[in-house]
Amino acid sequence: MKISEMSQFMNLECIQSVYDDATVASAYTSDLLSDVMANAREHSVLITIQAHKNTIAVATLVEISAIIVCNNRPVPEDMVAAARTERICIYTTGDNQFTVSGRLYAALRTG
């Protein structure tokens, strides 16, 4: 599954579309940046409510390819700009982390 294909089965809005449309290897759900730093895998999708510039810093270091911001959390412009520079995709959704994680997990399981 490609990053761009996630919106086909989830209620996602892409707000940062300058990215390399890579294959989604896995995903990690966390709002603790240290935890993301320690445990998220490379080329994965980060499911979180942490919508600020420092999320991009962590995502860059871990090489996360896309971020899904849940619960309709507003995404500040400097976060979008930083993500554009780093070519990281940002989706927003009204769903919570549980729902998004479950849907993505099922989709990745079935391929």
Added chain:
Amino acid sequence: MNPLPISADSSPSYMLELLFRLKIRDAMTTHLVTAQRQDSLRTVQELMKQNAITGVPIVDGKRLLGLISVDDVIRALDDGYIDEKVGPRMTRNLIVLEDDMPLSFGISYMEKYRFGRFPVLNKGKELIGIITSRDIIVALLLEINREMEKLEQQNLPNPEVTKGRTRKVFQTRKFDFENAGKASSAIKRILKDKNVDATVTRRIATAAYELEMNQVVHSTGGRLSFTLDSDRAEVVATDSGPGIEDVELAMKEGYSTATEWIRSLGFGAGMGLANSKRVSDEFSIESEPGVGTTVRSIVYLKGKTDENQ
């Protein structure tokens, strides 16, 4: 020849090399004030006064015949022959230097003969300059200055030990979340450019990020020094306060003194130090309340060796 004022055996080789590399002609003055045999001693005295010098070579064209020093003029005034010609009164038995002699000869001559100046001749025995101790000091200062600049630019005090080393220092500021993570990102880029293994890079970047965020969140500001050698990467985080009361407690996963609003940003979960230690092959932390904290993390590029496990 008298020895130099510094030891030829134990002085820095650079200094000795410099004293022999520089030639007399590099330091001498080529602006010559001279007089002729038939000029009077009073004329020479005037020349000294006008040019603020203490010695005037007496020449025939480019051939050096002798020298009148300020001592000769004083004696002439004392003994009342100041209006006589210089020819019979000048010093003929002169010590001269050659232009392609090393500057060290000039220093030795100054030590040995205690003259204020030496005429400088070229291979053809023509007078081409004059050298004083001041000229030597100026030439040495300029050359040492040039070399120091070169050394500072390299920023490598010992080229032997620091061969192939990459070093970079980053500043962090309290609550500067705007720039937080920039140092770690820069460090990661360096590692990527140097083709360091991805897993190893991730460990170094994690340590750097946690230590950087710790400084932003907890310290009054600090410095992150990154050093990459052929076998290891080192991150040293040094801040200037406030220091940690109980280091053992601070190392415990989940313990944090972060405020609520810092936690709301996803920081302050008490994982930072524990994370950095976990990814490090060598880890140390020193802290003194009121002084500051230094954390050192080392990651081996080829993974842990057996003796370090």
